[in-house]
Amino acid sequence: MEIRDLTALELGRLIREKKISSPEATKIFLDAAKEDAAKEATQKSKINAFISIDEEGALKRAAEVQRHIDAGEMLSPVSGVPVAVKDNICIQGGLTTAASRILSNFVPPYSATVIEKLEAAGSVVIGKTNLDEFAMGGSTETSFYGVTRNPWDTERVPGGSSGGSAAAVAAGFAAYAIGSDTGGSIRQPAAFCGMTGLKPTYGSVSRYGLLAYASSLDQIGPICRDARDSAVVYSILSGGDPKDSTSIAQEAYRPCGLVHDGEHDIESGLKGKKIGIPANYLSDGISEAVRSRIRTAADELRALGAEVVEFELPLIEYAVPAYYIIACAEASSNLSRYDGIKYGYRSKNASDILETYYLSRSEGFGTEVKRRIMLGSFVLSSGYFDAYYKKALQVRGLIKGAFDAAFAQYDMLLGPVSPTPAYKIGGQISDPIAMYMADVYTVSVNLTGVPAIALPCGFTEGVRGEGGGLPVGMQLIGKPQGEHEILTAAAAYQTVTSYHKRRPGEGV
Amino acid sequence: MKITEELVDYVADLSRITLDRDEKVARGKDLGDILDYMDKLNELDTSGLPEMTHPFESENRFREDAVTNADRREEMLANAPESKGDFFRVFKTVEE
Numbered sequence: 001m002e003i004r005d006l007t008a009l010e011l012g013r014l015i016r017e018k019k020i021s022s023p024e025a026t027k028i029f030l031d032a033a034k035e036d037a038a039k040e041a042t043q044k045s046k047i048n049a050f051i052s053i054d055e056e057g058a059l060k061r062a063a064e065v066q067r068h069i070d071a072g073e074m075l076s077p078v079s080g081v082p083v084a085v086k087d088n089i090c091i092q093g094g095l096t097t098a099a100s101r102i103l104s105n106f107v108p109p110y111s112a113t114v115i116e117k118l119e120a121a122g123s124v125v126i127g128k129t130n131l132d133e134f135a136m137g138g139s140t141e142t143s144f145y146g147v148t149r150n151p152w153d154t155e156r157v158p159g160g161s162s163g164g165s166a167a168a169v170a171a172g173f174a175a176y177a178i179g180s181d182t183g184g185s186i187r188q189p190a191a192f193c194g195m196t197g198l199k200p201t202y203g204s205v206s207r208y209g210l211l212a213y214a215s216s217l218d219q220i221g222p223i224c225r226d227a228r229d230s231a232v233v234y235s236i237l238s239g240g241d242p243k244d245s246t247s248i249a250q251e252a253y254r255p256c257g258l259v260h261d262g263e264h265d266i267e268s269g270l271k272g273k274k275i276g277i278p279a280n281y282l283s284d285g286i287s288e289a290v291r292s293r294i295r296t297a298a299d300e301l302r303a304l305g306a307e308v309v310e311f312e313l314p315l316i317e318y319a320v321p322a323y324y325i326i327a328c329a330e331a332s333s334n335l336s337r338y339d340g341i342k343y344g345y346r347s348k349n350a351s352d353i354l355e356t357y358y359l360s361r362s363e364g365f366g367t368e369v370k371r372r373i374m375l376g377s378f379v380l381s382s383g384y385f386d387a388y389y390k391k392a393l394q395v396r397g398l399i400k401g402a403f404d405a406a407f408a409q410y411d412m413l414l415g416p417v418s419p420t421p422a423y424k425i426g427g428q429i430s431d432p433i434a435m436y437m438a439d440v441y442t443v444s445v446n447l448t449g450v451p452a453i454a455l456p457c458g459f460t461e462g463v464r465g466e467g468g469g470l471p472v473g474m475q476l477i478g479k480p481q482g483e484h485e486i487l488t489a490a491a492a493y494q495t496v497t498s499y500h501k502r503r504p505g506e507g508v
Numbered sequence: 509m510k511i512t513e514e515l516v517d518y519v520a521d522l523s524r525i526t527l528d529r530d531e532k533v534a535r536g537k538d539l540g541d542i543l544d545y546m547d548k549l550n551e552l553d554t555s556g557l558p559e560m561t562h563p564f565e566s567e568n569r570f571r572e573d574a575v576t577n578a579d580r581r582e583e584m585l586a587n588a589p590e591s592k593g594d595f596f597r598v599f600k601t602v603e604e
Contacts, residue, residue, distance in 0.1 A: 109583040202563040216562050245569045246562070321546040332523065339524070342596055346589035353599040362526045370525055371538050377522040378539060391549050393559035398552065400560060432538060433545050449563025480564065 003028050004172030005503055008081050008229045011175050015069065015080040022069065022080030026062040026124050029082045030055050033127060033173040041146055044155070048148050049168035051087045052095050053127035058082065062124045069122070077232045079122030084174035086165050087128035088135055089220065090209040091115050098211045099143035100133045102338045102345045102364030112209020113241045114178065114220050121236045126174055129164030133366045134335065135185055135213045137161050138418075138438060141429045142368040149425070150192060151504040152470055156422040159189030165223045166193035170504055176224040176233055180210055182217045183323055184417070184442025187454035190223050191417035191473020194456045196490065196500060197223040198230045201481050202449035203248040205234075206241030214330035215246070217323075217446040226500045227455060227490035231256055234483060254481040267495050269488035271305035275476075276410035278313035281441055287420045293458035293472040294416050297493070300457075301414070304492055308414065315402050316444065318395050323443035324436055325379050325392035332376025338364065371432060396447050403448045412486055413477040416441050417454045421470040445477055452477040453486045456499040471499070509547070511540040 003011065003025055014020050033053050039046035062082075068074035085091065088098040090108035092115075097103045111119075118125070132142040140148040140163025148163045150156040151171040158167040162179030166189035169177050179186040181199035190197025198221045205220045212218060222233035240250035277298060282291050298308045340346035340360025347359035365373070379388035406413060419438055428434050445452045454473045462468025478486035494500050516536040520527050527535060581594060590597040 106587060109580060109587070203566075242571070246566065249569075315552075318549055318552060321548050324542070325546055325549075336524070340589060341598055342584070343587035344589070350599070353601050356599060357524045358526045361524050365525070370523070370531075371535065373523045373525065374519045374535055375539060375542060378519045378543075381519070381522060388543075388546065388549075390559055391554060392546075393561055394554035394557040395549050395552060397558055397560035398554070400563075433541055436542075436545075447563075 004032060006175065007225045008078050008175040009232060012077045012079060012081045016075060022062040022066045022124060023059055025080065026058050026082050026126065029172070029174055030058060030126055032171070033168070036171070036173065046149065047151055047154070047167050047171050047173075048146055049129055049164045049171060049173055050084070050127040051097055051099060051130050051145050051164070054094060054125065057094070058124055058126040065122045065124060074122040076121035076236065078176070078236070080124060081175045082126045083118060083123045084127055084129045084165055084168040084177040085115070085125055086131055086162050086177070086179045088131060088180060088211040089114065089178060090211070091125065091128070094128065096128065096211070097144070098134045099131045099145055100365065100369070101144045102360070104144065104345055106343050108209070110209065113206035113243060114237050115209065117236055118178070129162070129168050129177060131164055132161035133369050134211065134331070135161040135180055135182055136331070136368050136372055138184065138188055138435055139429060140164060140189070141425065142366055144366060147425055150422045152194065153422065153465060155424055155465070156470070157192065157425055159192030159418070159422060161185040161189070162223060163189045166190050166195050166197065169193070169195055169223055169225060172503075176222060176229055178220060178237075179223045180218055180220050181446065182213050183327060183439050183446050186221050186223060187442055187452060187473070187475055188418050188439075190454040191456070191471065192422040194471030194500070194502065194504070195223050196226050196230050196453065196455040197221065198234055198453045198483070198487070199445060199451060200234060200238060200483060201248070201451045202446075203246055204238045204253065204451075204481065204483070206239075206244040206247045208241055208243040212334040214327040215334060216330060217327060219446075226494050227453065227487050230453065231487040231491070234487070248481070254484070256483045256487060266488060266491045268305070269492040270301060273306045273411045273485075273489065274409065275301060275306050275308045275412055275414050276406055277308065277310045277414045278316065279310040280313060280316055281415040282310070285419050285437075285440070286416060289421060289460045290416045290419060290472055294414070294474055297457040297474050298414060300497060301489075301493060304496060306489075311406070311409070313402060313406055313413075315395075315399050316440065319399055319444040319447060320436055320440055322392040322395040322399065323439070323447055324375070325388050326396065326447070328372045328376035329380050329389050330376070332373045332380060335369070335373055340364070368432070399444055400448045403444065403450065407479045412479070412482065412489060415475050415477065417473040417475045418442075421460050421472055441475065450477060450480055451483050451486060453490050455490050455493065457497070458499055459502070509540065509543050511536045511543075
């Protein structure tokens with residue numbers, strides 16, 4: 001039995017049953033992560049999933065959790081299980097960079113609410129994972145700390161922006177990971193790396209301690225090996241938080257239900273469910289590899305008792321432009337805090353206070369971040385505000401209306417996550433519009449606030465290393481606070497399919 | 509839309525970013541291309557429609573204006589690029 005291949009729940013059970021200790025398990029994951037980190041950046045086999053690995057802290061923490069477990073305390077399903085955390089989530093006393101030069105020396109004096117919740121559940125954080133700078137990107141190529149490679153084919157991107165988190169789990173450097181999703185940043189890397197990733201309902205997970213990109217779109221969520229792990233981790237992360245006034249009020253919060261495996265009748269979870277596939281998601285601009293897998297998945301869901309039909313979801317071609325206007329507008333405002341004064345990088349070349357701002361930001365931010373800040377500043381500027389920002393907010397309302405109408409007919413929606421499987425490193429990064437358009441299936445979920453889960457539904461045909469054997473992901477989109485329904489549906493799908501069980505190290 | 513050099517300078521200024529010659533050209537082209545793509549929204553008549561700033565309807569949540577955190581000056585200053593005594597150190601911001 002390979003410890004690094006287990007799900008978080010399986011490993012958690014072994015730890016509770018004293019078959020392995022938390023420090024022993026933690027060391028196994030750490031050793032694998034450290035071996036990779038020690039490789040030269042030029043080595044093709046280097047995954048580069050982490051920005052920082054906290055070996056000493058993780059081992060100390062694992063020993064502490066083990067003492068609790070031995071005393072019969074802290075017995076959550078993931079107690080003692082190692083987790084990797086995206087490096088845009090604050091952990092007190094540990095470097096938190098958002099993969100940006102401008103935060104290359106930032107050590108937060110507080111922890112995010114999700115970190116406190118994970119700690120209360122007995123988690124062991126082993127490191128902080130790589131991402132696109134400030135979560136702006138879909139390939140983890142815009143990181144100041146170098147690209148992360150996809151464990152399934154190291155010439156390809158892991159997706160993004162939570163590419164380090166998805167790659168860390170896929171490569172067996174952690175049993176599960178935490179990411180954030182503003183326009184697909186949990187789901188798309190999960191799809192590219194063969195993982196199961198949940199973007200929760202807006203407000204169901206506190207954003208306190210998440211470095212803000214676009215505050216009305218950002219959500220933290222899990223990237224795991226399967227839907228059951230995702231359900232458990234979501235249950236730990238979620239709930240109202242007085243420190244985040246946009247989080248769902250505790251009395252309105254709907255717990256997810258599927259917490260302990262074996263307790264629920266998962267296989268019958270899809271019986272009689274109505275699932276709609278937006279037909280236009282499968283028409284233009286999608287690769288045949290993805291389209292055919294989604295159609296096959298529809299049949300697999302039908303076999304589980306679901307009614308799956310294609311329907312026309314209007315307005316989807318407007319989601320990406322509306323999304324980028326809103327996201328960049330919010331980003332330009334949120335990132336104005338990085339000025340080189342109270343924390344972060346300060347330029348040595350400045351000779352007055354204004355130059356401190358200008359040069360610290362110009363030297364501290366990468367190209368994609370500058371591009372988005374400038375776009376955001378433009379759409380918010382007087383003279384252009386109504387034509388772009390106000391217009392995008394109105395279109396957001398129209399898209400929300402289209403989703404509401406769809407959910408009046410269907411329990412959930414099924415679609416692709418990305419038009420293609422993982423592409424080659426360097427393949428798209430020079431064409432921003434092509435990069436943005438690849439988010440077509442994911443951004444509507446953020447604009448409308450609903451939950452969605454990405455999970456593997458097959459692999460590309462052909463030879464590994466030549467475009468074959470790459471994971472293909474699908475996405476189940478739920479109603480607001482419909483986590484229970486989509487997680488149960490995903491878990492049901494995973495009882496009759498084994499795509500999620502394949503590991504990158506195995507042959508095709 | 510046509511992006512002039514003046515507009516790039518203006519937007520860079522709003523963004524508190526300096527651009528060199530090559531970056532100005534590149535960011536101007538990006539901005540033009542991306543805005544042309546975004547003009548697709550003009551196909552939709554949205555006159556009189558509400559603006560959706562937040563995914564769900566929400567009300568402001570009030571709380572007592574009470575101090576809940578401790579004095580952690582040293583921890584805050586530990587992240588400062590430059591500090592002096594109990595203060596963040598910056599260039600002079602007011603004329604004599």
